[in-house]
């Protein structure tokens with residue numbers, strides 16, 4: 001009797017929009033080591049802060065939903081307990097805070113308890129940004145949120161499927177989003193107008209001024225619609241930076257995934273919050289100068305802020321930019337339309353194809369550095385653990401000291 005062989009397990013590769021696609025686009029080889037090889041970075045400043053600020057905003061929303069506590073929130077009383085909780089959650093996952101960005105009371109050798117903490121000694125950059133993000137956007141954003149932390153998933157055909165080589169005929173794509181709804185927007189305007197005549201919700205004001213957004217809502221049937229939001233723990237990218245385009249594609253892909261869910265309403269826009277803009281660092285201000293000089297920013301800047309940035313004496317304190325500029329730079333609207341979505345999906349298919357190709361090349365015997373390209377921007381390379389051996393030509397010219 002002939003026994004049939006057990007068939008291979010049918011596995012559909014799953015890709016997360018931020019964890020896989022954006023990481024791969026940042027640097028193929030770094031993605032291979034860090035994400036696929038699960039070699040966590042030794043200085044995970046960007047990764048840690050991205051996760052931290054997402055967690056803080058989500059928890060702050062839940063807290064506000066339960067207590068409806070009035071803003072502004074006090075750092076020590078209201079924000080620090082949330083920071084502590086998120087820090088602990090990240091440490092459990094092996095993500096430890098960079099010392100000069102965040103003061104942790106969760107490490108075993110920390111002699112300071114949450115009761116002893118004070119803003120002067122312990123409120124470092126990440127805490128300042130978390131505090132500012134909650135108090136700047138919380139009052140305007142939280143009342144509009146309809147669904148928080150919504151998991152969106154979808155399946156797409158594997159690009160250039162090859163029966164002999166490809167790992168599967170489909171690939172899965174997923175992400176987590178917050179959704180604002182027109183119902184909540186109407187409710188918020190209604191509730192507040194009856195209490196306060198001069199109530200202005202800054203998010204609604206920004207949306208009212210956006211002509212593409214207004215055009216989109218005038219074209220939908222009925223008056224129900226949705227807006228997708230995402231937080232980024234980074235500065236607003238310059239318009240010439242490839243990240244600028246990648247973020248747009250990410251939101252468009254989210255909107256496609258969300259539109260496939262049963263309870264979805266038409267999605268008319270996406271909003272990205274670049275939360276580092278609320279408390280810019282030295283490097284952020286330097287980049288801002290370069291962007292203004294080279295006309296690589298989409299945000300108009302007033303005369304006073306322009307002078308402060310362009311005539312900044314770097315030996316002295318940072319210039320204090322106006323709240324108006326910081327808010328404008330931290331808020332970005334992405335217009336959603338069918339053509340743009342198709343275009344974004346095609347681009348993401350192409351990225352998945354590249355990732356799959358590298359995986360297959362490696363599986364077929366190619367060595368890691370041949371299968372995955374080492375190419376990234378200087379800022380990424382400077383903070384990368386693999387720069388001494390990755391083979392990137394620019395890094396070869398630098399003189400690294402190996403301890």
Ligand code: SF4
Nearest residue numbers: 027374381384387390
């Ligand atoms: S140093 Fe730069 S090019 Fe090399 S692996 Fe790291 S990010 Fe990629």
